[in-house]
Amino acid sequence: MDEQTALGLVGDRLAAAGDDCAVVDGQVITTDMLHERTDFPDGTTRYTAGWRAVGASLSDVAAMGAEATAAVAVYAAPTFDESELSAFLDGATAVCEAVGAEYVGGDLDGHDEFTVATTALGETDDPVRRSGAEPGDALCxxxxxxxxxxxxxxxxxxxxxxxxxxxxxxxxxxxxxxLAPYASAMLDSSDGLARSVHQLAGASGCGAALTEPLPVDERVDAVAEDAGDRRELGLFFGEDFELVCTVPESDLAAARDATPCPLHRVGSVIEAGVTLDGEPLPDRGYSH
Known part of the structure; x- marks a missing residue:
C-alpha cells in the first residue's frame, strides 16, 4: 500500500482517526515520527530538529483550532551526545514556548538512525474538523x-x-x-497545498476551485529554476505547516481581521472536482 491507502485503512478501522488530531473528552492529541535520512537534511542542527519535530505535532493541534498545552518526544540516536541532546531540548522547548505550550519530556532510546517521535496535546470544546466545508465557502x-x-x-x-x-x-x-469561530473546515498543509485541498474536499464531500496567483514565498524565487519549478515547489512540495481552511463568504472579512498572520483566499468550495484555473489539480504532494 502507498501512504494514502494505508491512512485510509486506519481511518476505516478507527473512528477517532482521520483529522489532524484525535478528539478525546475536550482534548486533542496527535503524534508524528521523523527520521534523519528522510526528514532532517545534512546540516540540520539538533536545535532545529527539536524545534521542527515538536512543531510538526503542534501544527496538528493548530489545525483543530485548539489551544496547545503540552508536548513530549522520543529521542532516539546511535549515541547520546551531551551537546546534541541539550540543543534538541532547547529547540523543543523554544517552539512550545512560542505557542504558549510546555515541553514536558519524553523518552530516550538507542537507535541506528537519529529518529524523533513527538506527541502534542491541546484543548478545545469545539474542534474544527476537515469535514464541514460547504459549496460557496471561501478557500484560504x-x-x-x-x-x-x-x-x-x-x-x-x-x-x-x-x-x-x-x-x-x-x-x-x-x-x-x-480562525476557529469562523472556519467550516481546516487542516494543516504538511502534505502540500494540492493534496491538502484534496483531503479537505474528500472529507467534506465537495470540490474546490483554486485560482492563481498563489501566495508562494518570495524565498522560493531565489532557488526555483524557472516558473514551472516555482509552481511545483509552492503547490506540491509540502511540509510548510500552514493552515488550509474554508470560511463562509459572509465571515471572510471578520476571519481575516481576527487572524494574526496573512490569510489568503486561494479559491472557492464547489460541488465536485478539484481544479486550478479550471484545469484538474492532481492529488499529489508529500509522501513518507
Missing part, C-alpha cells in the same frame, strides 16, 4: 507556500545557516484559535 491558506522547499534547496547548496532558519517554522496555533 495562512502565510506563504514553499518555505520548506526553499530551505531544502539551501541545505543542498551548503547554505546551512539560512536553511536552518527557514526550516524552523512557527506553528499556527494563534491563527488556528482565531
Amino acid at each position: 491558506v495562512t502565510g506563504t507556500l514553499g518555505r520548506t522547499a526553499a530551505s531544502i534547496r539551501l541545505f543542498d547548496r551548503g547554505e546551512v545557516e539560512a536553511a536552518n532558519e527557514l526550516f524552523r517554522f512557527e506553528p499556527r496555533v494563534a491563527a488556528g484559535l482565531a
